[in-house]
Amino acid sequence: MESLEKDILDSEGGEIVYATNVVRIDPYQQSTSLVQGAPDVGAIDHGWVVQAHSEGEEPYAVLARNLINSSGLSSTLVLNAFLPQEKRIPMYYARGSYASYHGPGVSSVKHLIYPCPHTGPNAHAFESLGTHLTLDLQGKIRFGPDIEWIDPPASDIKGNEEDSDFWTKLLVPDESRLHDMHQAVRNYLPGVAFDGLQPDYVGIRPKLIPPGGGFQDFSIRSHYPDVDAARERRGAMVSLLGIESPGLTSTLAIAEMVVEDVLRLEA
Ligand SMILES: Cc1cc2nc3c(=O)[nH]c(=O)nc-3n(C[C@H](O)[C@H](O)[C@H](O)COP(=O)(O)OP(=O)(O)OC[C@H]3O[C@@H](n4cnc5c(N)ncnc54)[C@H](O)[C@@H]3O)c2cc1C
Incomplete structure (x- = not known):
């Protein structure tokens, strides 16, 4: 873990934020008016506005072109908050x-x-x-x-x-x-x-399945801010769902798959 942490901190612009809750995620297209507090968006035309809160500090927002939702037990809640009722994923x-x-x-x-x-x-x-x-x-x-x-x-x-x-x-x-x-x-x-x-x-x-529901493998799903972005595969949010055992053993393989197989397809 220390080695991975060092890799991130040594990378260009790499930053790790601890003890912080993501409280809301909204799809972003350039035409969308920004949520208060979001930074200047520069070249990003599709992505996600992520609102976060660290204890004792004012909530803040960041704009991400890509987002990886690996929030474990909360992973469907983060998603379901913006998915239409019929597409929500039960957990x-x-x-x-x-x-x-x-x-x-x-x-x-x-x-x-x-x-x-x-x-x-x-x-x-x-x-x-x-x-x-x-x-x-x-x-x-x-x-x-x-x-x-x-x-x-x-x-x-x-x-x-x-x-x-x-x-x-x-x-x-x-x-x-x-x-x-x-x-x-x-x-x-x-x-x-x-x-x-x-x-x-x-x-x-x-x-991802109820008692007696049979076998369900890990589920790695991509969502896009809108239909145009989905067609052009821009601004993916990748959600890692139902990552139970052996999820810990598979961590590096899952990360590799997200980067090499999912995000690489981005336009
Ligand atoms: C009893 C048990 C035994 C297991 N044994 C093994 C084993 O022997 N071998 C093995 O490979 N795997 C094992 N696993 C599975 C392994 O623990 C999981 O697969 C792995 O932890 C999943 O990693 P994750 O990053 O997806 O989720 P997690 O490890 O759950 O991490 C999610 C993180 O997101 C944070 N988070 C959640 N919501 C928010 C939010 N809104 N904002 C900010 N942060 C948030 C959480 O606090 C947490 O730190 C076991 C699991 C259990 C329950």
Whole structure:
């Protein structure tokens, strides 16, 4: 990460802004009157006005010719805010918990263990990799992630205080999942003891399909500020949607694809 950060900072005009929320995105064509606070637009005739807010500072706007929306759980919200109702993309959320383990039944373990996928009726082969065994860099054992579908508040993922409280609470590991995780693990390591499991870590997957919806790969979609720009492929906003596991492992490959295969087609 430090190396990538350095590459950006060393590049011409490269800048990284931390702790800043994008609060609104609007398509821009040169004829559009600018949102207050947007900079002089120079040569850009199609693009996106991005309004952002850093804590304790005045909101501001930037104009981008191209925009890459890689906002994870919020990625469809950013998009849906300007898409017409019939083109909006639904998102579903699946919590994944890990439990650390210290106890009997694992003395012969030397590497990661993945359970065979469930493929019967109501099975989750496409929903998660199953509660597998992972080893951290110190060689400690962790089981997970399991899968638990969640219903976010109807309003907005980053909406009011109540909503953010909902997400914060969900990210706190708790004991509610341990029993089911123990059952899942005993299918491939029968000697694992319940008492050795401790809640450890939680994450939330951005899902493009609901429970039982089958397989959905990563989705990389381009949107354009207007029909002319779309025809001429100018001013693309590229959205990375449903980037769940192995999204982290695939980060550099996805970035390469966005730059080489999607943005390269720009006029
Ligand atoms: C439990 C679990 C286990 C996983 N295990 C693995 C694994 O073993 N291997 C693997 O390869 N992958 C794994 N993944 C998947 C991996 O974490 C994701 O694929 C990856 O993080 C997706 O990257 P992203 O950049 O698309 O989204 P994120 O990592 O979610 O990053 C999005 C960023 O955008 C920010 N953001 C959101 N909205 C806004 C806004 N309005 N303004 C500004 N910033 C905003 C967020 O704060 C966040 O920092 C796992 C995921 C989970 C949930």
